Amino acid sequence: MNTLSILMSAFVLSLVGLGFFIWSQRSRLLSRSADGSEVIFARGEIGHPETLTPDRSLKAGAGTVDSQELLDRAAADASTAAVVFFFYCCAFVWLLVASAAGLTASIKLHAPDWLVSEAWLSFGRIRTLHLNAVAYGWAPMAGLGTALFIIPRLLKTELVGGRYALLGGALWNAALVAGLGSLAYGVSDGMEWLEIPWQIDILFVAGGALVGLPLILTLLRRKVAHLYVSVWYMGCALFWFPVLFFVANVPGLHRGVEAATMNWWFGHNVLGLFYTPLALASIYYFLPKLIGRPIQSYNLSLVGFWGLAFFYGQVGGHHLVGGPVPAWLVTLSIVQSMMMILPVVAFTVNQHLTLKGHLGALRHSPTLQFICLGGLMYTASSVQGSFEALRSVNVITHFTHYTVAHAHLGLYGFVTMVFFGAIYFVVPRVTGRDWPWPRLISLHFWLAATGIAIYFVSLTIGGWLQGSAMLDESRGFMESVRITLPYLQGRSVGGALMVLSHVVFAAHFVRLLIGGAGRTDQSSTRLSAPGAI
Amino acid sequence: MHSETRLIFGGLTTLAVATAALVVLPYLTVRDTPPVAGLKPYTSAQLRGRTQYIQHGCMYCHSQQPRAQAFAPDARRAWGRATVAGDYAYDDPPLLGTMRTGPDLMNIGVRQPSDQWHLGHLYQPRAYAPGSIMPAYPFLFEVRDKAEAGETVVTLPPDFTPKGKVVVARPEALDLVSYLKSLDRSYPVVDAASVN
Ligand code: HEM
Numbered sequence: 001m002n003t004l005s006i007l008m009s010a011f012v013l014s015l016v017g018l019g020f021f022i023w024s025q026r027s028r029l030l031s032r033s034a035d036g037s038e039v040i041f042a043r044g045e046i047g048h049p050e051t052l053t054p055d056r057s058l059k060a061g062a063g064t065v066d067s068q069e070l071l072d073r074a075a076a077d078a079s080t081a082a083v084v085f086f087f088y089c090c091a092f093v094w095l096l097v098a099s100a101a102g103l104t105a106s107i108k109l110h111a112p113d114w115l116v117s118e119a120w121l122s123f124g125r126i127r128t129l130h131l132n133a134v135a136y137g138w139a140p141m142a143g144l145g146t147a148l149f150i151i152p153r154l155l156k157t158e159l160v161g162g163r164y165a166l167l168g169g170a171l172w173n174a175a176l177v178a179g180l181g182s183l184a185y186g187v188s189d190g191m192e193w194l195e196i197p198w199q200i201d202i203l204f205v206a207g208g209a210l211v212g213l214p215l216i217l218t219l220l221r222r223k224v225a226h227l228y229v230s231v232w233y234m235g236c237a238l239f240w241f242p243v244l245f246f247v248a249n250v251p252g253l254h255r256g257v258e259a260a261t262m263n264w265w266f267g268h269n270v271l272g273l274f275y276t277p278l279a280l281a282s283i284y285y286f287l288p289k290l291i292g293r294p295i296q297s298y299n300l301s302l303v304g305f306w307g308l309a310f311f312y313g314q315v316g317g318h319h320l321v322g323g324p325v326p327a328w329l330v331t332l333s334i335v336q337s338m339m340m341i342l343p344v345v346a347f348t349v350n351q352h353l354t355l356k357g358h359l360g361a362l363r364h365s366p367t368l369q370f371i372c373l374g375g376l377m378y379t380a381s382s383v384q385g386s387f388e389a390l391r392s393v394n395v396i397t398h399f400t401h402y403t404v405a406h407a408h409l410g411l412y413g414f415v416t417m418v419f420f421g422a423i424y425f426v427v428p429r430v431t432g433r434d435w436p437w438p439r440l441i442s443l444h445f446w447l448a449a450t451g452i453a454i455y456f457v458s459l460t461i462g463g464w465l466q467g468s469a470m471l472d473e474s475r476g477f478m479e480s481v482r483i484t485l486p487y488l489q490g491r492s493v494g495g496a497l498m499v500l501s502h503v504v505f506a507a508h509f510v511r512l513l514i515g516g517a518g519r520t521d522q523s524s525t526r527l528s529a530p531g532a533i
Numbered sequence: 534m535h536s537e538t539r540l541i542f543g544g545l546t547t548l549a550v551a552t553a554a555l556v557v558l559p560y561l562t563v564r565d566t567p568p569v570a571g572l573k574p575y576t577s578a579q580l581r582g583r584t585q586y587i588q589h590g591c592m593y594c595h596s597q598q599p600r601a602q603a604f605a606p607d608a609r610r611a612w613g614r615a616t617v618a619g620d621y622a623y624d625d626p627p628l629l630g631t632m633r634t635g636p637d638l639m640n641i642g643v644r645q646p647s648d649q650w651h652l653g654h655l656y657q658p659r660a661y662a663p664g665s666i667m668p669a670y671p672f673l674f675e676v677r678d679k680a681e682a683g684e685t686v687v688t689l690p691p692d693f694t695p696k697g698k699v700v701v702a703r704p705e706a707l708d709l710v711s712y713l714k715s716l717d718r719s720y721p722v723v724d725a726a727s728v729n
């Protein structure tokens with residue numbers, strides 16, 4: 001048998017296995033009558049979005065909403081407040097650091113003689129600082145903070161051992177400071193996404209374990225029979241990431257082109273099996289909460305989740321199309337990249353059906369605007385990614401700025417937008433203070449959305465032209481460089497708007513913290529939960 | 534779902550499948566591919582230069598993996614034949630790269646064997662490649678009134694020489710150039726992969 005037929009039969013076999021597995025989960029569900037998607041609501045709460053200011057209709061009929069459940073929710077929020085607040089504060093800092101580095105790197109690409117006297121400011125380093133500050137700073141701090149907030153709510157219990165998470169978070173951030181310091185100084189392990197020296201990675205592992213521990217302890221103490229969709233995503237992400245990070249960073253284990261396949265196994269899985277599930281879990285929680293309606297289809301969620309778990313892990317080889325790695329590996333990854341359309345469509349249809357008829361809520365809830373835009377961009381970036389993996393497209397786009405546009409559509413348009421929305425929802429509930437200037441939230445939203453639109457469109461066009469020029473050997477290489485210049489400048493304009501939006505966001509947060517209670521209605525906070533939502 | 538063990542077990546199984554395909558199989562089959570005959574190990578100066586290459590992040594703009602003729606015209610751009618696993622036997626870690634903001638460098642030693650060209654190009658890329666967007670690396674050099682004995686003076690095109698001064702290459706620059714000049718995969722490969 002040749003490799004291709006082995007590959008095909010392995011593929012068909014595992015597909016059958018996966019189908020059976022999903023089916024078994026499904027039949028198990030049908031044997032119980034309760035619909036799993038309703039567990040995030042208190043009895044009688046369906047039909048009412050969770051808002052900070054007490055919902056009149058709910059108050060009027062106070063008897064209909066189960067106030068014990070609301071009390072439990074308040075207790076869950078109280079147990080996570082300090083930890084979540086700490087993680088979010090770190091997230092804000094890394095967001096600003098990373099944005100500044102990103103904008104600097106962007107400008108340097110069209111102004112190559114700007115800021116060249118210091119090694120740490122040179123493109124190669126500032127770009128790496130940008131990547132590592134988003135990859136290990138902003139995204140995990142915002143994502144884990146949100147997970148720490150949501151999980152106890154979903155399990156209807158208090159967070160157990162929050163102090164460990166706090167210590168873990170502190171260790172993690174110390175490691176990141178050390179890591180970025182060493183990259184700025186020029187000590188790097190030399191593989192993309194894995195640049196931070198392995199000695200420092202030990203700290204990350206210790207910190208990450210301490211953050212994960214309370215979540216496991218909480219899971220064991222859960223008071224609900226049913227695990228909600230968000231718990232699947234977050235629970236698995238928290239198991240997947242440590243395995244990925246550990247295997248990838250063991251010194252001396254990986255060599256030659258095997259190190260390259262491992263590199264992109266890690267690279268794509270940290271996206272697909274860590275940030276993506278954290279963000280999807282947030283959508284699955286906040287979207288229904290904000291419109292007061294359970295997720296449409298439980299079975300579609302199952303397909304979405306297990307499809308992602310299975311296919312996403314194997315797509316890493318699409319970063320090596322045309323490279324000196326075994327051809328079967330690249331083929332496998334391309335096939336699984338296409339299969340990813342399945343869970344993506346399942347997710348998309350599910351969200352669409354859930355939101356149907358509730359679009360009006362978008363006008364009143366800025367959180368929902370961020371979450372919905374993020375959800376849409378998940379679909380967009382994933383479908384784009386599936387096609388980008390095809391050899392015929394990849395041969396043009398692989399080595400170009402087109403990839404960078406896709407990267408930001410995914411990690412900014414989707415993941416970052418969702419986390420913005422989550423932070424707007426969570427902060428008032430853990431600090432007991434409302435956002436003082438709602439207008440700034442809209443300003444943040446429009447700056448960020450316009451910024452990423454400009455960023456994405458410029459680099460997509462620029463990258464495509466660059467790739468086409470490179471494929472045409474009758475045109476000199478320099479032409480592929482010259483042709484991108486206006487688009488690189490366009491990216492800096494879009495990027496500047498994004499950075500501005502982050503400054504607005506952070507300033508608003510600071511104002512919330514130092515502005516005292518402001519015009520906040522104390523009864524709208526977790527501090528006085530009984531009766532209020 | 535009602536059972537966390539099922540969830541975690543299922544999740545770890547899918548990850549195990551992925552790891553088997555993308556990490557374990559390559560580990561067993563290509564990790565220890567012997568060097569292709571004709572590939573020389575790096576000298577210590579070249580290795581120091583390679584560290585400079587990593588330190589300054591050259592791989593974020595330059596790939597080291599020409600693609601096959603049938604797939605893309607890389608060879609016709611003089612970037613070299615498609616590489617095979619054995620070409621990376623001494624590369625720890627391999628620096629394949631994912632961008633071609635600048636050209637592929639796997640055979641830059643063949644295309645550009647001149648020390649002075651490389652040094653001048655690192656000092657100011659636009660001295661040799663008008664329109665280039667590669668950053669200048671002035672911190673790898675010293676601009677002085679005159680050079681000491683044994684130092685390498687960089688000769689630049691007249692417009693780019695600082696007035697009344699000389700540009701002296703620091704050891705880091707010399708190491709980096711010796712690494713760049715070692716990038717040469719022009720020897721033939723005769724293993725199965727390259728025939729396809
Ligand atoms: C079905 C889903 C997806 C598929 C099949 C996919 C596929 C791809 C492909 C083919 C590339 C280009 C590799 C190359 O030519 O170098 C890529 C790059 C990338 N994708 Fe995706 N993508 C998907 C979804 C996403 C999502 C949801 C995110 C964000 C969370 C994301 C983030 C990225 C990033 C950051 C890169 C650049 C990696 C690097 O070069 O450092 N992708 N993806």
Ligand code: HEM
Pocket residue numbers: 095098099102103104105106107127130131134138403404407408411412416491492494495496498499593632634
């Ligand atoms: C906080 C949100 C952001 C996230 C999550 C993010 C994520 C990323 C990722 C994953 C990459 C690697 C892409 C690749 O290798 O293909 C990257 C590169 C980059 N990002 Fe961002 N980014 C963010 C914001 C920004 C902003 C505001 C700018 C400003 C213009 C920016 C400019 C850049 C540049 C210039 C690169 C280097 C691209 C190259 O190597 O050519 N990013 N970013």
